[in-house]
Amino acid sequence: MVASTHYLASQAGMAVLEKGGNAFDAAVAAGFVLQVVEPEMNGPGGEVPVIGWRAGDDEPFVVCGQGTAPAAADIGAFRSLGLDLIPGTGLLPACVPGAFGGWMALLRHGTMSLGDVLRYAIDYAGGGFPLGRSAVATINGVASWFTQHWASSAALWLNDGEPPAPAARMVNPALAATYQRIVDEAEASSTGRDEQIDHALRAFYQGFVAEAIAEHVQTEVMDASGRPHRGLLGYDDLAGWQASLERPVTLDYHGHTVCKVGPWSQGPVFLQQLALLQGFDLDAMAPSGTEIIHTVVESAKLAFADREAHYGDPAFADVPLAALLSPDYAAQRRELVSHHADTGALRPGQPGAREARLPVAGSVELPAASGVGEPTLGPVDGDTCHLDVVDRFGNVVSATPSGGWLHSSPTIAGLGFCLGTRGQMFWLEEGLPNSLAPGKRPRTTLTPSLAYRGDTRIAFGTPGGDQQDQWSLLWFLRYVHHGMNLQEAIDAPAWHTSHFTSSFYPRAAHPGRLHVEARVGEETVRELRQRGHEVVVEGEWSLGRMSAASVGRDGFLRAAANPRGMQGYAAGR
Known part of the structure; x- marks a missing residue:
């Protein structure tokens, strides 16, 4: 496949x-x-x-x-x-x-x-x-x-x-x-x-x-x-x-072992989100309802704040991965998720008593040049x-x-x-995990995924810059908690937040902003706004370009591709 x-x-x-x-x-x-x-x-x-x-x-x-x-x-x-x-x-x-x-x-x-x-x-x-x-x-x-x-x-x-x-x-x-x-x-x-x-x-x-x-x-x-x-x-x-x-970074979640690339990418932020979500009853939440959207987005804000403060090329930066993925740290951070949307500044934690330092530089006005970053939103x-x-x-x-x-x-x-x-x-500011240095890998957003449970192995991922580990997370949660198959999980309505600083020039941030596909429904949009989210309603089939393939314990091979844009494709024999 x-x-x-x-x-x-x-x-x-x-x-x-x-x-x-x-x-x-x-x-x-x-x-x-x-x-x-x-x-x-x-x-x-x-x-x-x-x-x-x-x-x-x-x-x-x-x-x-x-x-x-x-x-x-x-x-x-x-x-x-x-x-x-x-x-x-x-x-x-x-x-x-x-x-x-x-x-x-x-x-x-x-x-x-x-x-x-x-x-x-x-x-x-x-x-x-x-x-x-x-x-x-x-x-x-x-x-x-x-x-x-x-x-x-x-x-x-x-x-x-x-x-x-x-x-x-x-x-x-x-x-x-x-x-x-x-x-x-x-x-x-x-x-x-x-x-x-x-x-x-x-x-x-x-x-x-x-x-x-x-x-x-x-x-x-x-x-x-x-x-x-x-x-x-x-x-x-x-x-x-x-x-x-290299060896992957891993986390066990509801019987699955999830594998990501290291903190020279944003890959571990997927695992941090899972660690936070371990403490919520996602099985009881509707797969595209207000409660799960709010819970997942608020957890994402905390995990991505840690990405900004702590991730970088581990050959140059001492990234506290073990502490970031520990159950105790996740439990501590989970207490920050409330009923209302976080619309303020980023709130990175201090894993292992590590100082949390965010870049001082903000976004800049974009000049007449073009072609700046990802994902394809323009x-x-x-x-x-x-x-x-x-x-x-x-x-x-x-x-x-x-x-x-x-x-x-x-x-x-x-x-x-x-x-x-x-x-x-890279940041042009000294002393950050992702500060520019000769021979250093930039902390990218590129983040393929692999999960396994027993003899079942699943490969999955999506384009989308800072949204990659948000859209692919939705897919994985639906697969694990709501029993959806590969294609059903891709087809379900998607969402993401742009609350944190963009990884791409000109490094913009939109605190509290939540992008949802219109298919989540007007009532859900209204309830999310009541919780304080700045909701931007996107096209019905507009967010994410997921694909996935698996080899199952039953001996079958499976694959699925994204219908959005009518360009993704899955094939097999």
């Missing part, structure tokens, strides 16, 4: 499984297709965290495909440019592109050759694919910016200065040639599968791709600050980086992809690729993709 945010990626992954590949082969093939067919959601210049489980292993593993800040990127470098926040576009926020290395690390657990899994992406990039409505809306939103400032992007995404129409055939011959050259060089170097993967990594991080990136960043380009800047990323940054394997915001794969052997993959959006940064003409802007998530 394969489920993802785009039907062509799901079909590519399914084709790999039908050819005899395993879940890891299928996930890599689908991941590279997503780089082609959802270019407003991710690209080769972005990153990917993955949770995988090999059949026969005792526990899952994490692939960290999150690139690090350049060696030249420190707080002083940005302050010397007169910047208080790292811009959301251009070359300054570029970190090492981690997606390619992350996918190659996952492919080592597969069985198929590099050329076999990449051929789907090469065919779509070179032969064309129907451009989705989201991509068209994004290009429309940044067309004038491309024309005025980023000529290489205008040349790729505009036709004589005009944006494409929805479902128009889109080709990216430069990207197809980049992928194909990597494959050709790898196959010419060796007939061995692992050796070909090694050579592909060298081609990207030390060869022609790294050389083109290093040359590209020396050009001054306009960015979201309203001024042109060169980039800080250099050849040595790419040559010295590689994806890493025509020029970026977003993310997601995919889940299970196979007949019992292998499981959950991955959330993102970054390198077509509007992040100018297209590198010879490569067919642009750099990512993940550095915008």
